[in-house]
Amino acid sequence: MADTMQFDLVSPERSLASVPVREVRLPGTDGDLTAMPGHAPTIVTLRPGMVILVGADGSQSEFAVTGGFAEINADSVSLLAERGHPREEVSQDVFNDMMHDAHRAHRSAQERRDHVGEEFVTATVKMLGDMQAIGTHIGLDPNQSTVPD
Secondary structure: OOOOEEEEEEOOOOEEEEEEEEEEEEEEOOEEEEEOOOOOOEEEEEOOEEEEEEEOOOOEEEEEEOOEEEEEEOOEEEEEEOOEEEHHHOOHHHHHHHHHHHHHHHHHHHHOHHHHOHHHHHHHHHHHHHHHHHHHHHOOOHHHOOOOO
16 A cells, blocks of 8 residues: 555645645544545545644645535545635735625525524534534634624
């Protein structure tokens, strides 16, 4: 079995990473998971959270994602993020923008509750909590973000 696997992370705006890694820690919608070389093939939906890469030398890098999905197999992980940023790029302004989008999605779900169902509205509440956790993990203030009108 190989010591590393290929990891690729892309968002609609750009390619964020394409590197060999020893492991990838993912925020799955059904729980966090770690992919390593030799992993069984699977596709995982992602919730907002931090993706943590462990390189061949043991170094770590982190990316904030707002959701998406990952295709995992024995020798690679391909992650397609709705929105993603390297941790060092997530300033308070970037985080506020991400929170603004999350609040807007929640408000839209509340307004369409009869059409989308209560489970969907509940999922957007969880999404807001996950987004706040990203800010807390990075050391930002989730209370600085404004709720859209």
